[in-house]
Amino acid sequence: MTHSCHIDFTQPLTAGATRLRHRFEAPREVLVAHALHEVSSVLDAVFAAAQQGRWCVGHVRYEAASAFDAALQTHAADGPLVWFAVYDAPQPGTDDAADAAAAATPAQVVWDDSPEREAFDAALAQIQQAIAAGELYQVNYTAPFRGTLQGSPQALFAALLRAQPGGYAAYLQAGDEQVLSVSPELFFDWLDAPEGGTLLARPMKGTAPRGATPEQDAQQAEHLRTAPKERAENVMIVDLLRNDMSRIALPHSVQVPALFATQALPTVWQMTSDVTARTRPGTTLTEVFAALFPCGSVTGAPKVRAMQMIRALEPAPRGVYCGAVGVVRPGGAAGPDGLHPVAATFNVPIRTVVLRGVGTGAGSGADASPVVAEATCGIGSGITSGAEAGAEWAEWHHKRAFVERASAPFEVLETLGLHHGKFVHADQHVRRMGEAAAHFGFAFNAHAVRQELQIAALQHRDGDWRVRLLLAADGSARAEAFALQTTAVPVRLQLAPRPFAAAHSEFVRYKTTRRAHYAAFAPTTPGVFDTVLWNEAGEITEGTFGNIAALIDGRWVTPPLSCGLLPGVGRAVALQDGHVVEAVLRVADIPRVQGWAFINSLRGWLDATLDA
Known part of the structure; x- marks a missing residue:
């Protein structure tokens, strides 16, 4: 079994927030915890490997929470609680060629229609009854939807990256699973140091759809920033994170330098806040997880009661979704003792697809049908006293849009009139194609697109033609011409x-x-x-x-x-x-x-x- 991994992470604690973009092949070992009592020892081993200059890439399942606090209830896990591949170093160079090949390879996922609205409404009613009774303030309620992949997992990951660029993306070939995470949410970024480490958490709470026009889009962002419900939802989780971080922080070092910031994603606006702290000297990776895991943005508040309710309402384990996916690595030169300071960056794996059962379809060899796999993707939202079922249901659909965009290949399209070798409104069409390319993350070269139009015009000098101008994700363009028939009016x-x-x-x-x-x-x-x-x-x-x-x-x-x-x-x-x-x-x-x-x-x- 190969264990290839790819990470494309923002480094928020690094000047300029440069990206950490690496691929990994052939690990020297794989560290796995299948039982709760093994979780801490595996995380300790990951920390020790990074101190020795090695790179560790992997995930922690949501169901590992009970290993840190028995009061944090979950379902039994449906896979390894902790999985990390340990590498001597990233592969040299980049994998741009592999990315380009994957982007050119079709991948399609057919999703089911779950969850059902009736079950969704019933769960929200139970949560709000508990909130009204004073049991808790917020519950992050989620559900999986499932589908079948046909095509390359790498091609699906490339499409997901275009649908949800930036953020904290990782592709893990983790045993029998492939984890394709394009999460925009930072769980924590931690740089250890002998005198005390630097820790940043950036919980994401509060969502609004993108607007259809620049003016409407600005209105949506402003509404998100100022809506009492969204601000209350965000501040609840910020308070929870402040409390969690104080367990490993130097006295009086927990701060909130940014509150209620809005982040523009392709399909939604999200609200984030920053919580920072100085960790105590000698803090270990296991202690960071014990203090923070799972992230409060995917549980609710108070965390213990919210997780009890999640276990009662959600019928299956969350798995990697809502756990943590990240990289633990040397954070600087080795000290006199030969050990490196440790840097760790983890996302909260929302916007994440997990594949299982990857294999070829019918046939074998050259006659085999494309790779098929079972796909799972979780969607959720924070439910507070002011939540309305219709609005929350709509939010789930807005959040699901990223994976629906990536689930089937498509091209950007413009349809132009060509009359006796001259195009109508060509400049406007090329401009609109460029805007669509920017939105979907497609490569775009206006000069190359115009060249395709010029070729079509030279080939069709006479008569009236309908020309389909198509742009693929890799930026390649082509023009197809069809005879245009006269339309009788009215x-x-x-x-x-x-x-x-x-x-x-x-x-x-x-x-x-x-x-x-x-x-x-x-x-x-x-x-x-x-x-x-x-x-x-x-x-x-x-x-x-x-x-x-x-x-x-x-x-x-x-x-x-x-x-x-x-x-x-x-x-x-x-x-x-x-x-x-x-x-x-x-x-x-x-x-x-x-x-x-x-x-x-x-x-x-x-x-x-x-x-x-």
Whole structure:
């Protein structure tokens, strides 16, 4: 069994917060604790190995908590409580080539629909009853959702890194499991020293979705910073961490230098706070874990009662999720005794996928189907007295978006009109493609993209063409041309029979080849050109492949981006030219509409009718 590992961690205690990015192969040994009584001795061995100049990469399961305090109740573990591979040193150089190969290899995960909303609501009700009874202040309630991977685990990790860049990412080939963690949350960063160590914890508590526009995004961040519920949730955990850190801190050294900071992640805003301390001379890694583990942000407060409730409500062990994943390494030159100071950085493994049963599918050799594995990913949130089931359920879906983005390959897409060798609005399309590439973490070279368009134009000098411009994750672009048929006007539109649940998805705000959510609403009635979509608030948004305008109260209006729609190039041109203005248009307003239009860059403005 190979034990390859990869870490890509921020180093918050290092000047400039430089990244710790290394790969590891062929460990000299693997240290494993299967029983609670083995946990401390394995962590002691990890600490000793780092003092001797070695690098240790691994994880501590959430269920190891009882090894430090029997009052911290958990389910029985479903795997090793502690697992660390010990290496003499990282591999020289970087693994950019391996990353590029993995990124180019497809990987797909099909997830189930768990958990069920009814069970979720019931659990929240029990938690809030306990809070009302004065038993506790907060519980971090979580649930796993499960799926099946087809493709390379390394390719899935590369996709997860694009979906959740920065932070504290680790890939562990840990025995029978592969741990793919792209957590944005720091558990602790610790640098030991003879005169006392430096310890930083950065709990993450408080979440808001990203906005559809820069203005809405800023409003979401400000709401997160100022909302009493979010601030209360955060400060509860900060107080818990202050108390935990005081157990190993020099007197009066525990400080909170940053409180209620907001961090922009691709799919959500998160609130973090910093808690620092000076650890007592002679503190060991085991003592740091005994004081802090598990992180209060994934338990609740008080920790003992919150963990009792978690065990009662959650039917299965959490595993690596909500435990700790990290690296323990030499933190400087060896002293006179030949021992190095120790540096340790651990994340809280949220945004983490664990794979089991990795193997090939049917067939063998060249005929074998792609690697398949069971995948598990946990999602959770902190429940306080002010929590509302609907809002918490929505937060779970916002947090789940990172893994859904990574679970199937896709390309960024632009559709352009090419008329007798000349593109329509090419600059706007290339600019929008660049914005989408930046959002999804795709490589992007505007010059190379324009070259692809130029080649397509030279090859199709005559006639009218629909050109699909596609951008892959590695930055490679290609253009595909198809003959464009004339569209007879007015075109017929139909109203969607149900709300468009994906209206506020990033796969609506940015145009990609992932379009199943649109395809589900594509018209099937002969003669109908497109479907008018509307969101769960009853606001009209767009069509399945273009924007919508309506003549109402004597003016042409098009829905604002805040309703949940693609910022179409044709729409932008119509707004700039003053043909339309932005205004919310509701399904209830339809009887007052005097005229309809379909707008996109490819076909321009098409007069339309809406079927009653």
